[in-house]
Structure formats: C-alpha cells, structure tokens
Amino acid sequence: MRHAESVVLPSNSTFDTSTYAYFTHTSNANLSFRTGGVNAARRKRRPPLQEYIRHLIFVDLSEQSIADVLKRLLRLPWAECEW
DSSP: OOOGGGSOOOOSTTOOHHHHHHHHHHHHHHHHHHHTOTTSOOOOOOOHHHHHHHHIIIIIOOSSSHHHHHHHHHTSOGGGOOO
C-alpha cells in the first residue's frame, strides 16, 4: 500500500496548491476505502429488551415524561431477566 508520504510529487512549475489538494483528497479517499472504514463506530449487539430499556432512558426520558417512562420500566418482566 502506498501512503502519501512515500509518493514522490512532481516538482515542476505546473504543480500548484490545487493539484496538491486534489492529490491529498484522492489519497485520503482511497485509503479510507481500502481500510473499510476502520474509524467507523461499530454498534454493539444487545438483546431487544436491553435495547428497549436504553431507548426509554436515553431517548424518551425527559422532565415531562418521567412518570410515563417509569410506568413502562415497571411493567417490564424483571423476574424473567438474566443480567
């Protein structure tokens, strides 16, 4: 794999900053394509019940919905859960 540091850039008078910007842009795009998006965050797989609990707490919960979210959490089958 060729990195931008190992590529010899032309040193003639027609080489300007726009050419360098294009070269850098295409090199970065090519590198990110080849690595398969290593920097992309992977979503952790959780059981549906845990996903629902996380949804209630992190998405639905607000100062106005505390009572409603608490009712939904209390209705869950806590005795059957394995943690």
